[in-house]
Every structure is written in structure tokens, then in C-alpha cells.
Amino acid sequence: MNPRKSYRFHTQVIHAGQSPQDWQGATLPPIFQTASHLHPTAEGLSQTFAGQAPGYIYMRMTNPTNRVLEEKLSALEGGQGAVVTSSGMAAISNTCMALLRAGDELVAGASLFLSTYLLFTNIFPRYGITARLVESTDSQAIEKAINSKTRFVYLETIGNPKMDIPDLARVAEIAHQRGVPLVVDNTLATPYLCRPLELGADVVLHSTTKYLSGHGDVVGGVIIDGGNFPWPEERFPDFQPFVEQKGALAFLDKVWREHHVSFGTTQAPMHSYLTVIGLDTLALRMERHVDNALKVARYLRGRPEVTWVNYPGLEDHPSHNVALKQFAGRGFGGMLTFGLNDQEACFRFIDNLRLIYHLANLGDCKSLVIHPYSSQYISFDEPTKQKLSITPDMIRLSVGIEAVEDICEDLGRALDSLSK
Numbered sequence: 001m002n003p004r005k006s007y008r009f010h011t012q013v014i015h016a017g018q019s020p021q022d023w024q025g026a027t028l029p030p031i032f033q034t035a036s037h038l039h040p041t042a043e044g045l046s047q048t049f050a051g052q053a054p055g056y057i058y059m060r061m062t063n064p065t066n067r068v069l070e071e072k073l074s075a076l077e078g079g080q081g082a083v084v085t086s087s088g089m090a091a092i093s094n095t096c097m098a099l100l101r102a103g104d105e106l107v108a109g110a111s112l113f114l115s116t117y118l119l120f121t122n123i124f125p126r127y128g129i130t131a132r133l134v135e136s137t138d139s140q141a142i143e144k145a146i147n148s149k150t151r152f153v154y155l156e157t158i159g160n161p162k163m164d165i166p167d168l169a170r171v172a173e174i175a176h177q178r179g180v181p182l183v184v185d186n187t188l189a190t191p192y193l194c195r196p197l198e199l200g201a202d203v204v205l206h207s208t209t210k211y212l213s214g215h216g217d218v219v220g221g222v223i224i225d226g227g228n229f230p231w232p233e234e235r236f237p238d239f240q241p242f243v244e245q246k247g248a249l250a251f252l253d254k255v256w257r258e259h260h261v262s263f264g265t266t267q268a269p270m271h272s273y274l275t276v277i278g279l280d281t282l283a284l285r286m287e288r289h290v291d292n293a294l295k296v297a298r299y300l301r302g303r304p305e306v307t308w309v310n311y312p313g314l315e316d317h318p319s320h321n322v323a324l325k326q327f328a329g330r331g332f333g334g335m336l337t338f339g340l341n342d343q344e345a346c347f348r349f350i351d352n353l354r355l356i357y358h359l360a361n362l363g364d365c366k367s368l369v370i371h372p373y374s375s376q377y378i379s380f381d382e383p384t385k386q387k388l389s390i391t392p393d394m395i396r397l398s399v400g401i402e403a404v405e406d407i408c409e410d411l412g413r414a415l416d417s418l419s420k
């Protein structure tokens, strides 16, 4: 066993996947900025292509810098292997495409990240694929939606931006009873708060763009295989060659060999390098994110201009108890939403912020706001916005790691401007 596996999370984020002895003593992974790798013999390259010998071939397939990040993220989630991808959406679309064929179905929580929602409801139907969307917190509805055509259940640890939190252990149990795997987008929780594989999930995905890299400097994604799902032949006949060849890593091999390579969703090695540096401080950053977010949620709740606050850390939040159990008391995430009177108030509030950045991203160490209704969701029709809880009075706030007093003062100043 790798002795590093026994280290605690705060140590693993820094040391997992590190091998300075292979890097001429360098404490950070070299950036292998090369499209291709030399092979001394024809026989050797043939064996590498056949998967019978280790080695790197071509950057679209594998890269040594990317491999370091893959090992690190797989260790942090307790997985058996990982593939990093060019974006979070590449991780999501590759995973789904590897699991689906024309005529198949999937069951997903309804409060999905918007590009995932569009993929499931707009693009998949063109290929004869049906996504059944149900409330992610309603385990019974998930159970009912699974049928003989279902190939997987898909959930987000914390719905973005609805902030609803499904009971992953319960849903994993239901999915497995019905013979299908559970895929979890763990972007908003990160392995600091939640390790879905330990709760029974089978595949974990991330947008590494957010908390994992933490500095708003890269776009990237990762697919992590838990290696425990048996891929029964009856429902997954197309998986059998991979099960025979790769055993526990059947899914990872399929998604890598068929989809990652064919769709060309390569992570730039420079992005992996920056993400490795970002991960060094993940545990520290998350401690501060969750601490600040709870204080900010309480502050906002005390302000008369704020009509509602949606944060799982507040005791009356519908997902509070699930979050307490599932996130092991470590906190409730760094993102929240809140209401002002109307869109006009939201615009005026945003225009009066000085410290907090107004932009489309989250999970940065800097505090960020956006008015989703008029920006990311501008092209969605009204009924869909309502279904996704995207209302004109809603502000989304990704709470950063600045001094919480400064964050609250900035929010306070912008709220003051509403009564002027």
C-alpha cells in the first residue's frame, strides 16, 4: 500500500502524487510542454499502444504533468484512477457519452448547473437520449424514475444555484439496488467537504476551474472512477470488453480510450501545473470559504433590504441536516444566494460594490457576485427559469477568503445604496 494513503486530508492535498525524486528534486511537477514522446524501439511503441507497457505517446491521450494532477485528485476523492479534461463540461459530457447509447435514459437531479442542464435537455434528445429530471432531494422520485433503459443516476453534491443537497448514500443504495451507477458532480463541495465515492457513488466529476484550482486562472475538469461498480452484462453489454481487459478500471478506460481521445478534450499541461499549485491550499481555503460564507449568510439575514437568504448552513434550510451529516460537520460550502426587492435593486446593488468582483465564475479565493437571471440564464424561457429557481430578485454570491469584515462592509455599503 502507498504509505501516502494513510496521511490526513490536509497533508494529502499537498503531498499526494508528488514525486520529486523523479523530477530531479523539483518540488513542483515539470510542465511537459510536448505534443509527443520519443520511443527508442518499434516494439516498445507497439506495446505502449496496446496498453501492455507504460509510457506516454501523444498529448491528446496522456501527458506526464496531467498524470500528476490525475493521481492527486484520485487520491483526494479516494478513487482508483482519474482523467483530467479541458473543462468541467468536458468531464461531464465525456462521462455521459461513455455511459449512454441512442435510446438510453438517465435520471438526474433537476437543479443542475446550466450547461449540464442544456446538455441533458437540449442536446441529448437529438441523439435519442432521455434525461428524466426529478428533485434531487426526493429519493423516492429518483427510485421511481429508474427503469430498464436507465444507465445512470446523476447528481450534484450541492445544486447550483438552488443550493439543495441530495442524500448521496441513500441515492447510491437505491441506484445500486436497481443495477445502475451513481455519478456525482462534486464541484461545489470539493473533497474537503464531501467524498461521494465513500458514500457509495461510482464516478465523481469536477470542474477544476472552481475551488480545486482556486484562483480563477484555469479552466479544467476531472473524471474520477471509484472502481467498484460491476457493470452487469445485461444492462451494460458494451462495457464487457473493458471489464475483461481492465477490471475495476473498466469505466475509466472506456471514457478515456473512446471519448477523451476521440473528442479531443485534452487538459493543457500548464493548467494541470497551476491546479497542482492551487491544491496545496485547498484545505485552508475551504476552511475560510465555509467560515466566511456562514458569517455572510447571517449578516445578510439581518439586513432589512434582503428579502431571503438561501444557504444550507442556516438552521432552517431544508438541506441543513443532510449537509451536517454528509459534510461531517466541516461546513456548508462557500456559495449562497439571496433576494432583493427586484431586478432593479439587484442591478443597483451590484453597481455599488467596490471590493466584490462582478463576473461569471465561482470558487475563486476572491468574492464574486452575479445576477443569474439577466446574465447566464438570459436565453432561457420563463417557465424554465422558474423550474430552476432562477428569479429576477436573486443574487448569487461566491464568498471568498478575504477578511469577512471587509466582505460584509462592501455588501453593507451596496445595500445602503438601495434606500438612497
Ligand SMILES: *Cc1c(COP(=O)(O)O)cnc(C)c1O
Pocket (backbone or CB within 6 Å): 087, 088, 089, 090, 113, 115, 156, 160, 185, 187, 188, 206, 207, 208, 209, 210, 219, 220, 221, 362
Ligand atoms: C462550473 C461548473 C461546471 C462546468 O465547469 P467548466 O470548467 O466551466 O466547464 C460544472 N458543474 C458545476 C457545478 C460548475 O459549477
